[in-house]
Amino acid sequence: xxxxxxxxxxxxxxxxxxxxxxxxxxxxxxxxxxxxxxxxxxxxxxxxxxxxxxxxxxxxxxxxxxxxxxxxxxxxxxxxxxxxxxxxxxxxxxxxxxxxxxxxxxxxxxxxxxxxxxxxxxxxxxxxxxxxxxxxxxxxxxxxxxxxxxxxxxxxxxxxxxxxxxxxxxxxxxxxxxxxxx
Amino acid sequence: xxxxxxxxxxxxxxxxxxxxxxxxxxxxxxxxxxxxxxxxx
Numbered sequence: 001x002x003x004x005x006x007x008x009x010x011x012x013x014x015x016x017x018x019x020x021x022x023x024x025x026x027x028x029x030x031x032x033x034x035x036x037x038x039x040x041x042x043x044x045x046x047x048x049x050x051x052x053x054x055x056x057x058x059x060x061x062x063x064x065x066x067x068x069x070x071x072x073x074x075x076x077x078x079x080x081x082x083x084x085x086x087x088x089x090x091x092x093x094x095x096x097x098x099x100x101x102x103x104x105x106x107x108x109x110x111x112x113x114x115x116x117x118x119x120x121x122x123x124x125x126x127x128x129x130x131x132x133x134x135x136x137x138x139x140x141x142x143x144x145x146x147x148x149x150x151x152x153x154x155x156x157x158x159x160x161x162x163x164x165x166x167x168x169x170x171x172x173x174x175x176x177x178x179x180x181x182x
Numbered sequence: 183x184x185x186x187x188x189x190x191x192x193x194x195x196x197x198x199x200x201x202x203x204x205x206x207x208x209x210x211x212x213x214x215x216x217x218x219x220x221x222x223x
Contacts, residue, residue, distance in 0.1 A: 004195055035203060078185060095195055098186040178205075
C-alpha cells in the first residue's frame with residue numbers, strides 16, 4: 001500500500017551553532033530530521049517522550065495531518081498557526097483516519113505550499129507571492145532562533161526584511177530536506 | 183494540532199520503499215597516486 005498524503009503546518013528554526021534550518025512541529029517541541037522518517041512519540045508535554053509507538057485508536061497520539069488545505073485552514077483560529085508553513089506530508093505505518101485528517105506512525109514532508117503571516121494571518125502562496133522571514137533569538141534557549149513569517153504587505157509596512165534572502169533561506173531549508181516549494 | 187474530527191477507521195500503509203528523498207550522491211575525485219620522486223644517489 002502506498003503512503004497517504006496529508007497536509008500539515010510546520011514552524012522553522014535555525015540552529016545557532018551551525019546555522020542549519022529545521023522543520024519543527026507546531027504544538028510539540030520536536031524537530032523533524034532531514035532525510036529521515038519522523039516517528040510518532042508517546043504523548044508527554046512535561047516529561048521525556050519516547051519514539052517507536054504507533055497511534056492507538058482511542059488516543060491523541062500520532063503525527064497529525066489534515067485531509068486537505070481547506071481542512072487545515074479551517075483550523076487556523078484553533079491553534080497558534082501564525083508564522084507557520086503549510087505543506088504536504090507523506091504518512092505511513094499505522095494510521096488512524098479521522099473525519100478531517102489523520103494520526104500516523106511515520107511521516108516525511110513532501111513540499112511547502114503556503115505560509116501564514118504572523119501579523120495579519122493572511123495566507124501566502126510561497127511560489128508566487130512575496131514573503132519575508134524574520135529571526136529572533138529564543139528566550140528559553142539560545143540553541144535556536146525563531147522565525148517570523150511575513151506577507152509582503154506587513155513586511156513593507158513594519159519590518160523591511162530582505163525578500164530575496166528570505167526566499168534563499170527557505171530554499172536552503174527545502175534543499176536540506178530534499179523537498180520542494182510548490 | 184487542531185481538530186481532525188471523529189475517528190473513522192484504522193488503516194495500515196506499508197509502502198515497499200519508505201517515501202524519503204534520494205540522498206544526493208557526493209562525487210569524490212579519485213585520489214591521485216603520488217608522483218615518483220627522483221632521488222639522487
